[in-house]
Amino acid sequence: MNMIANHPPTSELQALDAAHHMHPFTHAGELKDKGARVIARANGVTLTDTDGNDYLDAMAGLWCVNIGYGREEMAEAAARQMRELPYYNTFFQTTHVPAIALANKLAQLAPDTLNHVFFAGSGSEANDTNIRMVRTYWAQKGHPEKNIIISRKNAYHGSSMGSGSLGGMTFMHEQGGLPIPDIHHIDQPHWWAEGGDMTPEEFGLERARQLEAKIEELGADRVAAFIGEPIQGAGGVIIPPSTYWPEIQRICDKHGILLIADEVICAFGRTGKWFASETLGIRPHIMTIAKGLSSGYAPIGGSIVCDEVAEVINNCEFAHGYTYSGHPMTCAVALENLRILEEEGIVDNVANHTAAYLAKKWATLGDHPLVGEASTIGMMGAIQLTPDAERRAKFAGNEGDVGLITREHCFKNGLVMRHVGDRMIISPPLVITDAEIDTLVERAWIALDLAH
Ligand code: PLP
DSSP states (O other): OOSTSOOHHHHHHHHHEEEHOOTTOOGGHHHHOHHHHHHHHEEEEEEEEETTOEEEEEEEHHHOOTTOOHHHHHHHHHHHHHOOOOOOOOOOTTTOHHHHHHHHHHHHHHHEEEEEEEESSSSHHHHHHHHHHHHHHHHHTTTTOOOEEEEEETTOOSSHHHHHHOOOOOOHSSSSSOOOOOOOOEOOOHHHHHOOOSSSHHHHHHHHHHHHHHHHOOOOGGEEEEEOOOSSSSSTTBOTTTTTTHHHHHHHHHHOOOOEEEEEOOOTTTTSSHHHHHHHHHHOOOEEOOOTTTSSSSEEEOOOOOOOHHHHHTTSSSOOOTTTTTTTHHHHHHHHHHHHHHTTTTHHHIIIIHHHHHHHHHGGGGGSTEEEEEEEEETEEEEEEEEEETOOOOOSSSSTTHHHHHHOOOHHHHHHHHTTTTTTEEEETOOOOHHHHHHHHHHHHHHHHHHH
């Protein structure tokens, strides 16, 4: 029986959805038989579907609901701003109070000289902004040929033409003409899968030095920037060896290459600091932000830009922007989100308690016979599924089959956990309690048992 009021029965909703709704990253044709899961409401870390089933959301939606679901203050902030000024743009020498306040707040929170914000509607849009901004920066400085951006295989930076090109996911590049010209990719620092006989530290250096080799191959006078997620998220929560980022930083500094940290997943407390660049000691010229900026309550993204780059960009008309750049309602919602994160000490609590508790509990999954590695950093985690942990072996057959099976058992068991190939990944709301972490790990263990 359909237990949620005011909705048609789930089967009817699923049929309507399959008939008319085109989903992102979905083989939508399969939904005709299977039907999508229809989520009706959420509170704290718990999702409820239209049949009344509860799920512990270990993914915080798509890595974004940092403050958890169901916060009334967020709804009130949105409604207040909609009544006051529902829309105005920030083009053509105009501005408004929420955009000013949010840009100022972000400049306060961001490290070093990252003092300037260009707003967008999403992470993809923000990374498109970054492509045009770094190329414009060098062109303004008299080096228009310095336009190549180096990224990494298996990176995810969005799915627009620009951001999808920065990303290094081959299955995306096979559709629709990606990548655009002058984007190059080096290998990712994924020690478990690709490290061979090297120690993680040796491997981190080896992978970082691919950047130097690529710069030398292309010519430093042609390379504008390097972009990387501090911790690759959608690629499988790949925590780089400790040697990796310091070496990347050294190489960018030495060759005069701008460094873009894509913090779309990692910022706003995810690693126990406001930005993962602080956690990992990265000094970027630009940070991409989205997701946790509004905890997903409203769509917003942006680029936080250092003084040096902003000064050059602000010296010309940067012919770029989106109708919803600095949208008043989304800015008001993001400000409220930052207030909650700050005043409730949520980021500090991750650093002082929750990340360590999650790490301890998550590590116990490493004892499961199907698991080769169980790792976390802050409130992100992964387990690597393997038939033989000792040899770091892969399953025969299609990569991802066991991950898919495990994920389905998670759903049946009231847990939303994602799989990327044979890695199971989590990124729960930062407000998850110890008891909820216990439940998460118990349900994950049961799913692993059923998949084994
Ligand atoms: N950058 C990173 C690191 C991401 O993980 C994502 C989305 O998952 C994006 C960019 C794209 O953000 P959006 O989906 O808001 O366009």
